[in-house]
Every structure is written in structure tokens, then in C-alpha cells.
Amino acid sequence: MKSASFIAPCYNEELVIEEYYRRVTAVAEKTPQYEFEIVIVNDGSTDRSREILDQLAEKDKRVKVIHLAANQGHQTALFAGIEHASSDINIVLDLDLQDPPELFEEFVSKFDEGYQVIHAQRTKRPNETFFKLMSAKIFYKLLKFISNIELIENCGDFRAFTKEVRETICLFKEKHKFLRGLFVLVGYRQTVIQYDRDKRYSGETKYTLFKMLNLAADAVLSFSQFPIRLILIMSFIMWGASLIYLTKALISHFVFSQTIPGWTSIIFLQVFFTGLILFFMATIGTYIGRVFEQGQQRPAYWIDYKKNLDE
Numbered sequence: 001m002k003s004a005s006f007i008a009p010c011y012n013e014e015l016v017i018e019e020y021y022r023r024v025t026a027v028a029e030k031t032p033q034y035e036f037e038i039v040i041v042n043d044g045s046t047d048r049s050r051e052i053l054d055q056l057a058e059k060d061k062r063v064k065v066i067h068l069a070a071n072q073g074h075q076t077a078l079f080a081g082i083e084h085a086s087s088d089i090n091i092v093l094d095l096d097l098q099d100p101p102e103l104f105e106e107f108v109s110k111f112d113e114g115y116q117v118i119h120a121q122r123t124k125r126p127n128e129t130f131f132k133l134m135s136a137k138i139f140y141k142l143l144k145f146i147s148n149i150e151l152i153e154n155c156g157d158f159r160a161f162t163k164e165v166r167e168t169i170c171l172f173k174e175k176h177k178f179l180r181g182l183f184v185l186v187g188y189r190q191t192v193i194q195y196d197r198d199k200r201y202s203g204e205t206k207y208t209l210f211k212m213l214n215l216a217a218d219a220v221l222s223f224s225q226f227p228i229r230l231i232l233i234m235s236f237i238m239w240g241a242s243l244i245y246l247t248k249a250l251i252s253h254f255v256f257s258q259t260i261p262g263w264t265s266i267i268f269l270q271v272f273f274t275g276l277i278l279f280f281m282a283t284i285g286t287y288i289g290r291v292f293e294q295g296q297q298r299p300a301y302w303i304d305y306k307k308n309l310d311e
Helices: 017-030 049-059 074-084 101-112 130-146 163-169 179-185 209-223 226-254 264-296
Strands: 002-010 034-042 063-068 089-092 117-124 155-162 190-196 303-307
Touching: 002 017, 002 074, 017 034, 017 049, 017 101, 034 049, 034 074, 049 063, 049 303, 063 074, 074 089, 074 163, 074 179, 089 101, 089 163, 101 117, 101 155, 101 190, 155 163, 155 179, 163 179
Parallel strands: 002 034, 002 089, 034 063, 117 190
Antiparallel strands: 063 303, 089 155, 117 155
């Protein structure tokens, strides 16, 4: 019998956990030829999520719960779930049920065609603000321009992949992970299916603007050296601009006998270039800081306890 894992991170999702369980188990009942497991990683929730997950694990041994000892963020919690899954087919599906578990049969049909990674692409995104939609569109185009990966536009973390792909993903040990990029980077035979996204079942999104910006920074810094190259490009531009300014000043003084009075332009240029230098130093420092964090070799996450999983 083939096996399938539904993998989800959980942070303060007490209002949706039971409905998620009901929807996924309904899919399992419709496809008895697969042995299912539901791997949920509790990412340091402070509501009743821990209690609800433990109750479900006691009732149904297919529910496998990992309780992290501290909140580590969505991508790290998701990676922990991927590491603990053990099935032939693996599906990443957030608890908010904006992405339908009923696409399982469509995923299976693509696996039967020989594909190993199936990305789910959103055609409609109801109840999302214009700012979020436009910023996401700009982000995907920017990352495509400055990096060597071809991110699939309007694809989040909802995807299915084989055991071989899961094992490959688990080899990546960088601290700041951008899993959407890693799944494109690893290769294998990939394809895309499309679906209409639903509104969130209940509760509020945990992806604040600050977290979205952090995710975007992880993507850029993990898959592109463009910010470093930009420093070199800007240095040449500024060097050229300074020569033009110097030439203009010399012509004004020696040809037209005009000297620009005052110190406004000098102060402006000093402030401008000082800010520019500090910005470049911060960019370099960010890369160095990540090298420092990676060199510490701290674990990406640590576990409080597990349910229905071997120690």
C-alpha cells in the first residue's frame, strides 16, 4: 500500500485544527488505497492548539504531532514537518484551509504521469488586499530578475512531492530557509496545477507584513548575490558622477570665472554619500551575519515532545 503525508505548521490555530483534521480524513476515506498520516508541527503556540493536537493524536494514531520548544517561524516549522514525514507522497498544506486538501486526487494523477514535484498555483485569491497582491507580484518578478531560480508566480507553500524529493530537501541545512525556492532549485520532474484559493476558514493570518518582509529578505539573501554586485555597480556610477561634477566645477571656475558660493551642495553630498556608504556596509554586514549564524551550527529547531512518532 502506498502512503501519503499531509504536513502543516501550526501557530495559534485553535479555531481551525479540528476542521483541518475533518477535511483531510475525509480525503483519506475516499482514497483507501493510500495509508495516510497527518504531520502537524506546533510552533510554540500560546493558545489551546497544543491541547487540541494532543487530543487528536490520542484519538487517531495517524495524527503525528511535533511540539517545538520555542517558536521558530513558519518555514522552520514546515521544514521540521517535512523531516518527520515518512510517506511516498508528501503534501504541504497550511491549517487555514485556504488551500483545499481535496486536490489530493489531482496530485496523484500527476504523480502517475511521472512528475515528482507538483506546484499548486493560485488563480484566485479572495479577501486579499490590493497591496498584498501587488507586492507579491513585484517580489516574484524582482527575485526572478536578480537570482538564478525561476519562481512560479502565485505559488505559495502548497505543493506535493515524492519521497526522493523530500529526502533531498532535508539535506539543505541553512538556517534561513526559503522553501519555495528550494523546491524549484532541486530540479526533478516538475509541473503545475491550478486552483481557486478559498478564504481563510477561521481566525486571522499569522503572516504579518513584518514576517512577509523577512521571508522576502530570506529569499533574496539565500538565492542571490545581486545586493553585493549592486555595490560595485553603484560605486562606478558614483565615481562617474563625481568626475562629471568635478569637470563642471573646473569649467565654471577657469572658463566662466564663476565659483558656486555656499556650502549647501557640499553638505548635501556629504550626507548623501555617508548614507549610501552606511547602506552598503549594512548590506555586507547582513551577509556576514548570516555566515556567522551558520558557523555557529545551532540546530534549526528543538523539540519539546512528540506524539505518535518514534523518538
